[in-house]
Amino acid sequence: MNRRLTHKVLLLHLSIVAGLFLAQFFLPEYHHTNLARIMVLATFAAGYNVLFGYTGLMSLGHAMFFAAGMYATGLSVYYLDFGALSAFFLGIAAAAAVAVLFGLFALRTSGVSFLIVTMMFGQACYLTILYFNTITLGDQGFTLSNNLAPLEIGQQQFAFSNPSVKFNGAWILFSISFVLSMVIAASPLGRVLVAIRENDERTKLLGYNTYLYKLMALVVSGSIAGAAGAGYALLFSYVGASFAAILYSIYPLLWTLLGGAGTTLGPLIGTGTMFYLIDIASGYTTAYLFVVGGSLLILVLWFPKGIVGSIRDRWIKWLP
């Protein structure tokens, strides 16, 4: 069917998905919780990667999609007693809506202006959450544990406080975004997005409406980021404005760059590496922002392709 989705690629991705699933039976408790968190955050990074890695549009405001998903889910559970599934899909829908609306304005600019505009709107979103503090409880944050009913599938009940439900919820979320990235990267749509990244003008000349494709990439990217936000709210039972702040727009950029922009594996590797770097560093010092800033500088100066990108360049050329 598709020459780019070879057996090798398929096998690699499925074995990683299976490996992550099996990890829950071996990992000690501390790393078990960490891996669950890493998988949700890697979903956020995978969404970011669709826009930045494949389409070549760097966004400095992706926290707004994460927060849109998180707040739509969190608020609907908190105030309206939504069930987990309907709240989750509402979260994705909210993030997609924000992405469409934002894209209609922001994609009118290009290059550096686009970057500035994303950062500005991301920050405006954060300020909006703080401004409506009486509703969003933004600066304090709130937990969902008292309002969220366990998920019922058939006769089974799944309580979100159970670590194993957290892990497998995160695993499902990540696996879907991971396989989706693989499919997008191999699909004709993905090839057009890469063409836009390499040369927007030429792609236009070939007859593609690049504006529409960019909008599509933005909406897919924003929806995946929103799904991560919605998943985070449900699985870790916390909603707060700090997830809309500028640092959470920089994190997915950092994770994607570190793992390798434009690789399907990059977001997971980058998120995991950074998570443990900060975790280890905070054992020695409270100054974890040095790690964030320092890694960004090192990546830009000496390591622009990231971990998976460098591996692909040197050894395994067929990595998508």
Added chain:
Amino acid sequence: MDLGPFLFLAFLEGTVTAFVLALTALGLSLVFGVMRIVNVAHGEFFMLGAVLAWVCSSLIESSALAGFALALFVAPIVVGAIALATDWGILKRVKYNPESTIVATIGLLYIIQQLVLSFYGPEARPVAAPIYFRVSFPWFGYSGYKLVVAVLSAAVLLASWYGISRTRLGLYMRATQQDMEMAQAFGVPVRRVYATVFVLGAMLAAMAGVLIVPVQQAHYLMGLDPLLLSFIVVIIGGLGSLKGTVVAAFVIGISDGMISVFFSPTLAKILATLLVAAVLVIRPTGLFGEDTA
């Protein structure tokens, strides 16, 4: 008190904000115009200016005026030196590539923030105004220092205008902005112009930080708001257009002051961002911008 005096007070507040914002945004706009890069750490240069002003004022505790004068001298030099090191150590190495520069300056932003947090601490610290007098209007008294800020900012803006339009360096800058390769072919030392512009932009931000600190306390996170407002200003004015930057700084500064007085500073920033959205619909390149993409 009826509406008139309130409006007047809001207008005064807005004008002071506008002058300081014009200084900060001018630095950002200058750097973009000539070098085609965006410095995300610009707000941190502003913050460093404010923090250095606190350091200077605590060195000379006997006289607020002497401390302020020292800060006005020391802060731009220190921040300029940091900017020079950044240009040489980072920007030159990534060949002024716009995206790499942005990632690198974000890195720099967090490093500077963390340095200030580690050595200066998380507190907001006040700095005494160098001169204290009140201007009394029929309805209320107004801090004279804020008017001094406006006058000093206006002086620096005028000096910048003179420098850009009447000096050899300004000529070099304009030539580089119009066509970097052609300028180089005509013997303009483009690399040195880049370094100079980056340093001057940082110095403008630092100076704005020193001026604002007696009004607003020095804090390690204070750089974000001016950065955001400067972004809004340069997008509305048009990236790279100095005239647009100054005009937009006044529009945004005065409306920000007005809305802050009547409603809340947070709402003012949200509305300003919506204004950007409106401008983008009408003119994607900004009100005074030429097509730079």
